Amino acid sequence: MKNEYFSEEFLDDQRAMLLKLKSDILNHMRTHEIEDISPDPDQVVEEVDKSQVYTSQRMSMELRERELKRLHEIDEALYKLEEGQYGLCEETGEPIGEKRLQKIPWVRLSIEAQEDYERNRNTLAA
Template sequence: MLITLAPDYSPSEDEEFMNPMQVEFFRQKLLRWRHDLLMEANGTLASLSEGGILEPDITDRASVETDRALELRTRDRARKLIGKIDQALARIENGTYGYCEETGEPIGLKRLMARPIATLSIEAQERHERQERIQRDD
């Protein structure tokens, strides 16, 4: 079913949670985010493939190498994020997007707007983080 959203549409708490309009809104949001990340990655690949470091000064060369290392770490984070976006898109396809993987309760629009790849409600995420701290302290 093809749904066309108004350009100014934004999900509202007054609507039924994860109605077709909201689902389409988040699908488009995730697809745009994924596209932007891929475009940035392509730009990074292009700049890295331009050749070696031509800076004659050792300090300048070190600075360029540090910048490249930082860019590669950023791209690695983006690669992992793209995987999470793909998982969120799969949840949209199978009808589980927007619901907590742990409790099955709605995650909530505010959380999904802030973090569209969220898989846990705030309460479940807090429990998870507390459990991690306890295990780390042991």
């Protein structure tokens, strides 16, 4: 579908950037496996060693979770590109600025809507 808010050149550049980011994440995930959940007992000599192993595993799993979330966001942005909805704020329906999209090509909210979301989230947390 045609996106009436952005030029074809801009959309093509965004698609290329999203595909590159997706490829980079997938390659990183392939080459950096999550460390084994349970360490080899022969490797763990002291409690400090256990703590370091578990901390490393937790960080590895958190990184993987962030990578998976980012992959989902990128896939969603690629879908929106195909549907002609790329770059539209999910709250207001208005176009998101090109500079913001170039910086964060999977972004879902305009700066104003993001600020409102953050303000409301902080108000609820207080």
